[in-house]
Amino acid sequence: MNPTSEPILELRKLHKVFSQDLFRKPTVAVNEVSCEFITGKCTGLLGHNGAGKTTAIKMILGLIKPTKGAVLFEGKNLSVTSKKNIGYMPEINRLPANLTCEEALDFHLRGQTGARRSKRKNLVESELKRVSLLDVKHKKIKELSKGMARRLAWAQATIHSPTLVILDEPFSGLDPVARHDLLKWIKEYKEAGNTLILCTHELWTVRELCDEVHIFKNGKLAYTTVDREVDQHGIRLNAANYHLALAGVDESSLKNITDHYKLKPWSDMQYKDFLIQLHFKEYEVAASWLKACIEQGFIVIRFSDEVSIDHNTIYKLFVGDS
Amino acid sequence: MRHILSIASETFLLLRRDRVFLPALCIMFLLCYFAGIAGYWSIETYRKLIYDVLAAGFHLIGALVAIFWGTKLVADSNKEGYTELQLAGPIKRSHWIIGKFLGLAATLVFIGMTLTVISQGMLIYQEVGWMGLDELTMFGLIICSWVVIAALSILFSAIAGYTIALFSVFGMWLIGLSIKNISFALHRDTPEFARETVGKIAQYWDLQKFNIVDQITSQTPLVYRDLQWNFSYALVLCLLFVTLACIAISRKDMA
Numbered sequence: 356m357n358p359t360s361e362p363i364l365e366l367r368k369l370h371k372v373f374s375q376d377l378f379r380k381p382t383v384a385v386n387e388v389s390c391e392f393i394t395g396k397c398t399g400l401l402g403h404n405g406a407g408k409t410t411a412i413k414m415i416l417g418l419i420k421p422t423k424g425a426v427l428f429e430g431k432n433l434s435v436t437s438k439k440n441i442g443y444m445p446e447i448n449r450l451p452a453n454l455t456c457e458e459a460l461d462f463h464l465r466g467q468t469g470a471r472r473s474k475r476k477n478l479v480e481s482e483l484k485r486v487s488l489l490d491v492k493h494k495k496i497k498e499l500s501k502g503m504a505r506r507l508a509w510a511q512a513t514i515h516s517p518t519l520v521i522l523d524e525p526f527s528g529l530d531p532v533a534r535h536d537l538l539k540w541i542k543e544y545k546e547a548g549n550t551l552i553l554c555t556h557e558l559w560t561v562r563e564l565c566d567e568v569h570i571f572k573n574g575k576l577a578y579t580t581v582d583r584e585v586d587q588h589g590i591r592l593n594a595a596n597y598h599l600a601l602a603g604v605d606e607s608s609l610k611n612i613t614d615h616y617k618l619k620p621w622s623d624m625q626y627k628d629f630l631i632q633l634h635f636k637e638y639e640v641a642a643s644w645l646k647a648c649i650e651q652g653f654i655v656i657r658f659s660d661e662v663s664i665d666h667n668t669i670y671k672l673f674v675g676d677s
Numbered sequence: 678m679r680h681i682l683s684i685a686s687e688t689f690l691l692l693r694r695d696r697v698f699l700p701a702l703c704i705m706f707l708l709c710y711f712a713g714i715a716g717y718w719s720i721e722t723y724r725k726l727i728y729d730v731l732a733a734g735f736h737l738i739g740a741l742v743a744i745f746w747g748t749k750l751v752a753d754s755n756k757e758g759y760t761e762l763q764l765a766g767p768i769k770r771s772h773w774i775i776g777k778f779l780g781l782a783a784t785l786v787f788i789g790m791t792l793t794v795i796s797q798g799m800l801i802y803q804e805v806g807w808m809g810l811d812e813l814t815m816f817g818l819i820i821c822s823w824v825v826i827a828a829l830s831i832l833f834s835a836i837a838g839y840t841i842a843l844f845s846v847f848g849m850w851l852i853g854l855s856i857k858n859i860s861f862a863l864h865r866d867t868p869e870f871a872r873e874t875v876g877k878i879a880q881y882w883d884l885q886k887f888n889i890v891d892q893i894t895s896q897t898p899l900v901y902r903d904l905q906w907n908f909s910y911a912l913v914l915c916l917l918f919v920t921l922a923c924i925a926i927s928r929k930d931m932a
Contacts, residue, residue, distance in 0.1 A: 449758035
């Protein structure tokens with residue numbers, strides 16, 4: 356399947372009001388949100404805590420019933436049967452602690468597809484091999500490390516070959532090696548023509564994976580790169596403009612940097628509380644500048660320092676406007 | 678159907694791994710043993726005392742397991758987020774709850790059969806001899822009462838959180854055991870309304886219908902046509918509770 360402009364999933368004026376009890380004011384969690392998720396693309400779902408991302412995802416998965424509006428999957432109202440084409444990887448491990456890796460995937464597959472035991476067994480074996488968990492297939496989930504549990508969660512989300520996979524903070528709490536592996540698998544899955552929805556707080560994952568973004572704010576869709584609202588706000592991911600944030604820079608390092616670069620490659624610089632923030636037109640310029648600064652000894656990156664180069668528009672929308 | 682069977686077999690496996698039945702078996706073993714010792718000192722007949730203790734222990738162990746496991750089953754699944762993960766797939770909520778109930782019911786029947794085997798072993802050891810069909814029917818009816826309590830636990834845990842569900846089922850269990858006796862023992866000055874209310878509750882919710890130990894110990898022959906009503910009563914209650922649980926969970930937001 357190649358990416359097309361056809362949406363695989365569409366939210367139409369999706370609205371959710373939680374009225375917890377008689378004495379509390381009803382809370383509007385999602386407010387008339389309309390947006391599309393294009394087939395074959397990875398769409399990032401961004402927003403602060405409480406912005407309405409999780410409620411929207413739960414409505415997409417049919418776990419929460421919308422107060423108003425509809426979720427359309429492949430042009431039709433979302434039904435129980437259409438959910439077999441959706442995979443879901445939650446933020447934390449939600450598989451039962453007392454099942455083994457093999458059993459968890461087998462029961463999941465049985466519920467999703469109803470395939471025969473022999474077919475299920477082969478599928479489970481190959482999936483466990485793919486995510487390098489074959490050696491621990493008889494281990495109970497409670498005995499797995501966090502990295503292993505995330506790998507199993509990825510296997511569980513994709514073992515039934517869904518065309519749409521929803522990932523909720525897939526990289527949280529992973530070490531660099533596990534991140535690298537998971538990133539590779541997600542990219543491979545996307546390249547196979549599948550659609551991904553990535554719910555995240557980490558902007559580097561947006562840069563690495565997303566073709567489009569929807570940004571939620573106070574229950575509303577604040578910005579999107581998908582539909583006509585894009586032009587109104589002038590947001591395009593490819594409109595190069597990057598933000599580099601570097602923590603742990605002291606005054607002397609800052610002086611060295613500003614003295615050395617007479618022709619400043621950045622368009623704007625801000626410095627406060629050991630945090631230097633620079634704006635670059637292109638990602639490559641930002642990256643090569645950072646590399647040169649490290650090589651010339653202007654900046655010493657310690658293991659605990661935080662360095663990030665993020666798309667400026669997304670950064671401003673997501674962090675700057677908070 | 679495959680979804681129901683998948684959830685049921687998974688539930689059965691998870692409950693078996695919980696190993697709560699191990700203490701249940703130990704308690705049953707000890708009860709049988711002490712029943713035997715007490716039988717020598719009692720003014721009752723040895724057989725009556727043994728069966729009284731066995732039936733009471735049997736009911737108590739199974740009912741407690743049904744209450745605690747029934748409420749914990751759904752609550753744990755919700756807490757871990759596994760319910761969310763399963764219902765995010767193509768599984769209907771009603772199928773999910775029916776599967777959970779069937780898994781729990783299968784586990785209770787498994788425990789019931791194991792406890793019956795232990796009881797038979799102890800009866801032979803105590804020189805009471807082999808159980809007949811009547812005695813086995815008595816244990817079968819008690820297992821039915823466990824399954825009814827399990828259905829009630831599933832219903833309450835589909836409606837409310839763990840603690841509320843636990844106390845509600847526990848209360849309903851005690852009412853079910855005692856309401857018939859209360860309705861008989863009401864004072865003649867009790868207001869008519871209260872008398873009628875207690876009578877109505879006793880008519881529809883009476884767990885003593887599953888207790889035929891008096892007939893067994895007095896060796897009164899069982900009328901199997903009457904017992905069919907008791908089994909039907911259990912079936913109707915289970916259907917009612919599970920249907921209500923299905924309705925409750927289908928309206929609930931998995932937030």
